[in-house]
Amino acid sequence: MSIIYKNLTTVKDPLLYLKPIKHHNIKNGSMVRIKTEDGIRTGQVLSVSREIVVIQVIEGTFGIGVGTAETEISFLDETFEIGVSREMIGRRFNGMGIPIDGGDPILPEEMRKIDGEPINPTRRAYPKDVIQTGISLFDGLNTLIRGQKLPIFTGQGLPHNKLIAQIVNNAKVRSNEPFVTIFCGIGILAESALYFQQKFEERGTTRLISFINLASDPTIERLIVPKIALTTAEFLAYKHDMHVLIVLSDMTSYAEALREVSNIKGEIPARKGFPGYMYSDLASIYERAGRIRGRKGSITQIPVVTMPNDDISHPIPDLTGYITEGQVVLSRDYHQRGIFPPIYPLASLSRLMKDAIGEGSTREDHSDVASQLYAAYNKFLQIKELESIIGSDSITLVDKKYLKFGSLFEEYFANQGETERSFEDTLNIAWNILSPLGAGELIRIKKEYIKKYFVKRR
Amino acid sequence: MNENENQKIMGKISSINGSVIKVIGFSHQSIGDMVNVSEELNIIGEIIKILDNIAVIQCYEETLGLKLNAIVTNLQYPLSMELGPGLLNSIYDGIQRPLDYIAEITGDFISRGMKVNALDREKKWKFIPSVKNGEVVREGDIIGYVQEYALRHEIMVPQGISGTITGISEGNFNIIEKICSIKNKNKIYNQKILSKWPIRIPRPYHKRMMPDQPLITGTRVFDLLFPVARGGVVAVPGGFGTGKTDLQHSLAKLADAAVIVYIGCGERGNEMADLLNSFPKLVDPKNNHPLMERTIMIANTSNMPVSAREASIFSGITMAEYFRDMGKNVLLLADSTSRWAEALRELSGRLEEMPTEGGYPAYLATRLANFYERAGLIEIIGNPKRIGSITIIGAVSPGGGDFSEPVTTNTKRFVKAFWALDPNLAYARHYPSVNWSNSYSLYDNLAEFWEENIHKGWEEYRKAINYILSREGELSSIAKLIGPENLPPEQQLIIYTADLIKEGFLIQNGFNDNDRYSSPKKTMKLIGLFLKFYNESLSLIKKNIPFFRFKELEVINSIRRARLDVNNDNLDELELLDLMLSRDLLQIHRQYAELL
Known part of the structure; x- marks a missing residue:
């Protein structure tokens, strides 16, 4: 028996507020089905009390009627899950994980919760094998390691898209083990999406999965798309023994979406209006990189962070840098002097390379x-x-x-x-x-x- | 027991907001009570506020999927640590759940609702009494010990208990078996090996003492320039990439302490994996036991629940106090206290408290003090008389590398040594990237101990290096304007020597077997070489011998590399370099004596 609410009183895009009836045991974080005049939307419970339930609507609240009986809200018992499958390799999806390449829907092998669970630190295997990106400033000075999270810090107007496309196309593990790249676009421009698609197709997309949330897509989707991409990555890495490289572009859009929602919820901001829990929230994404003892697969992350006004001490790159294992910083000076890729070596660092390079892996020297x-x-x-x-x-x-x-x-x-x-x-x-x-x-x-x-x- | 079952104190959830929930209906409650949240999920929580009979609870696990009106049981005891043998060589989460044991049950990922004992109840320990039947003991007295790896794990009479020992004998016991009784008038207390202590309350002690012995870290820049005393408190602030964590790791490996408590508080999972991989393989040179056997690790990585992160540093210090009370020297490393402060901020935000600077709650400073003040050199309660210490070295991760942010400034109030890490040094791969002009240590009373017990000249060398480094700071800006060649020779010598000291002394390479650990003797002999070069060259320069002659000395290259080439057990090679230096300087002197 499900209870249908028609008493919606407050809407603050993208949030809905309503008062639960007595003895209705609403689940924190559960999915919400919102039936409106023009169709069904999906929401999620953000917080709940006897006085008020706060729901975030993924597609946004535009056009949801208040005070009309047409808007019907019902709470489902499950939390957010997606269907994952090996068939996803080679396909393109939107921010909710729905195919946008004109192909058939995916037949899920398994349903997974998108929030994931933390890896037990005692079960982590220390990352030790390299990934070759084909770029000297990466491979030589800031080697990328399987299981590492190594962000690219960039600025507006720098050629990071070109660099990412190059990495996605050229990255390889040095053995014949299965290797998949996931490209997760978070709030990217439609034109950039087109650029990436063209670039990727030059090299063939048989080992690539794309999740694209465009800048014009709903804000809430930006908070969800990296989780969907990572859930897919975990499935491929830990269930099917694949090495997964996942590019998250751009985490600045993610953090801004986080701020937007936090602000509407009326939370107390910490630095520059970003919520106090942003560190924990970013960590819940970045820490999903890694390797697990006794399992063959790995998840390697390259998050892209656009530094607002090139400021590396801005909360987004700052908190990212504290979580990730190093950073690769692009330099405007290099770019202006025509150097590509414009990676500034002195500010860049790969924390995990020290134990992974050398004899038997790259070269003794x-x-x-x-x-x-x-x-x-x-x-x-x-x-x-x-x-x-x-x-x-x-x-x-x-x-x-x-x-x-x-x-x-x-x-x-x-x-x-x-x-x-x-x-x-x-x-x-x-x-x-x-x-x-x-x-x-x-x-x-x-x-x-x-x-x-x-x-x-x- | 049955009676207790019937008297279960229960309430219902009236609100869920992140990790903070509100509960209505407890008939009895007090701040600090542990609760079991939801009979379905069995999440652990702690009452942190009571408003109009509504309990405000922070949950130590994720609240996703928790239902409104779910049943919450008040367990009526505070969050406590289990104390006893088995702590060493363990890895716990922020509320002392053994992570390796959890992995056995739930696999590679941590699921919710795990209720597991921190210490193994089955394992038998050989108890050897040190008191006899009929002896009168009081609280804090040592009644015997069990051997835990290389450590003599003393068993103590708990607080508030005194009386006559009966039924004590040597034997194998698990930690919850009775090892003896303590009889006081009509009351009989059954002593077990296991004891418990609430994490928010400091364990009492007899007397605080002035820390006057150095804690040898094996890192030259600390042992000589910015020393820390046993029982001292240090903050290590640094932006990301300055090497905080590597520094903490190397202290955990090399510092001279009986027990290390390492708290990975809101940090990276892969770094904990690194520690867990390397520690069992590394050997403590003092007793040839694996380093892990003197270490307790608390791993509450950044993606693990935020409330447990808040608790983790208090969990750690409680375990440290327990070993201190046995008369041990304990080193507690907390990486990073900023993540702890952020957890505090996050919870405070959920409680809708009025924020102060940077969004942190007004009680940030108080809480920091609660933690740091639990360090110290302590005379312990009970017989035999003993002294123990807890040294805290806490990493601070200031946002944007800005040392004026609230956590750094407030921490500075409670520490006596400050090891400021500098991104510019880190960029130049100068590790440890300790900035010599921003760092300080107020433990200068250690000179006496150094002079008498370790090596002569400590104070004098410190002064000399400080002089050279600070003069170089002034001169290098001038040199940049006019070119170093155009400075007077004395000043060129200062810049040159300072560079030598940086490259050949202050930098320490953790990957080089000779350089990783620098014994106090090596440290002193090494710096002695550089200062000898400086002093003797200076006196020759004053006799008008041109400066470039000293730069050409071949022995300088060997001295510069000595930290890498000379083993701690082979310090004669430094003596040899000393002789060579004397010889070469003498040679220059002679050449010019003929000319002049």
Whole structure:
């Protein structure tokens, strides 16, 4: 027996408020069916008390009649679930998980709750295997590890879409294990969606799943689409032993949707109007990356975060950075100088690469070379600053070598354009550009590797 | 027992808002009571407020799917820790549920409603008494011990109990069996190994003492420049990517303490996995036991329930106090207290309390004090007389790396050492990225102990390095304007030495076997080399010997690499470098003595 409410009194888009009848044991978080004049909408209970139930309507509340008997609200007993299946690979869906590529509906293998449960920390396997993105600044200096969450911090007007498309198309695990990429568009522009679709089709979409929530789609959907994508990822990774790489673009839209709903609920804001629980909320998404002991699959996340006004201390990138295992930061300066991909090495960091690279995985010299590149590039920047003040005549011979190194680094190592490089290629290029420094300056590299790999200046 | 069953105090849920629920109908209730929420889901909660007979409860688990009017039972006891052997080598969530045991029951993901004992009830421990039948004991007295790995786990008489021991003998007991009775007039108390203590109440102690012994961390920048005392309190603030967690991990591995309590409070799951992977394999050099055997881990990762995160640091400190009361030195690492403060903020928001700065509740400072004040060097209640300590090193994650935010500023009020991590150093891969001008330590009373028991010259070296580093700070900005070559030679020497000290002393490489841990002797000998270079070069420069000669010294490269190349057990190599340095400086002196 289900109770049908017709006493809707308050609507604050996208929320509905109504008073429950006595002894109706409404479930927190349960799904709500809203029958309106023009069809059925779906909602979810956000909070409930004897006085008031707050419901968020996924499709928005526009046009829902108040005070008319036509609007009928009934509470279902279950919480939010979606049907998942291996058939989803190669398909395109909207933010609610409904196919939008003109194909048949999905026949679910299984129904899953979209909120997921936290992985028991004792059951986590520490991420140790690399993913090759084909990009030197990623693979060489900020290696992506299976099970890691490594965000891209970008700004408006930077070519992150191009970079993402390149990663989605080129990323591979170095073994023959099954590998799937999920692209989750959160509040992206219709034009960007088109761009991604074209780019992905260039390479074929047989191992890709897209979930697209457009900027014009309902706000609430933005809060749901990453959960749907991650639930699908968990199903593929832990049920079917696949390695899943999931790109969430863009988490700034997600966080803004969170703020919008929080604001309407009348919650007390913390920083910049964002709710105090934003850290926990973001964590509930990011922490779904990982590996589990004894299971073959893995979930790797690349969330994209647009830094409002390029401000890395803005709450969205800030809280993200505290949860994720490193960050890859795009640089406006690089972009203006025509370097692609414009990844700024010094601000970027992959926390998990240290244990995953090296012999048997990438190459024995990888860790030392990466450390040397960082140190040398950092020194180059200092010398460049000094040079701009005191002039190039007054700097020492050694300093000049660093200037040479720095320009090679930017021109050849960083600026690779849309080419694809293996780990091997990346490291060989690194040794080439280190060459002008001379072997004596390479104090972070073991002597045996210098002997083996150092390229004498031609 | 049956009578109790009938007297169950029950109420019904009248409101659910995130992890905060309201319950109507308790006939008896007090703040701090634990409750069982819903007979279907069995979620654990704690009463945190009572308004007009309505209990406001924070739930330690997700409330999704909880129903209005569901039944809530008041369990009428406060949230307490189980204390006894079995704590070491365990990993718990924020309210002391053993995560490895939960995994056995529910698999790879944590489900709700798990009621499990923190300590194993079956396992037998060999109890060896240290008092005899007929002896009179009082609260806090040690009556015997069980061996828990390398640790002598003392069994103590609980608070409020005193009397004559009867029926004590050596034997194998599980933790809930009676090991002896304590008879006082007509009352008989059955002593068990297991005891319990509520997490919000500090365990009482006899007397607080002034911390005057260093806690050796094996990290040079701390041991020499910003020391912490046993029983001291340190905050480690740093934005993301500055290496807070790696620093906490390395302290947990290397610091000199009998018991480590590591609280992963609202942090990353993969980092906890890293610790759990590496700790059982790493060996404590002092007793060759795996490091895990001196460690208690609390893992309440960022995606686990927020109320349990709030409780986690109090759970941790309660366990730490228990080991302190045995007369042990305990190190508590909390990563990160900011996540704890955020949990407090989130709950406060759900309670619709009036926020202060940054949305934090007005009682943030009070709660922080409640936590940090439980550290200290303590004279324990009971016989035999013993002293124990809890040192707290709490990581702080200031939003945007801005140290003026409320958690950092309030924490600063309660700590005596401040290890400020600097993103610019981290960008340059200078780890540990401790900024030497923003950090401080007020534990300068440790000099006496260092001079007498560890190594001479501690105070003097500190002064010398501080001088060089602070002078370099001033000079480097001038050098940037006019070029370092145009400074007077004395000043060039300062900049040069400071760079040497940074590269060869302050940076410490956690992946290098020689460098990971720096024994106090190595630390002192190493810095001695740099200071010798500085002092002797300075006196030669004053004799007009040009500065570039010192930069050309070949031994400098070996000194710079010494931290990586020289093992703690092989410090003779540093003596050799010392001799070589003397020889080379003498050579320069001679060359120029002929010329001048």
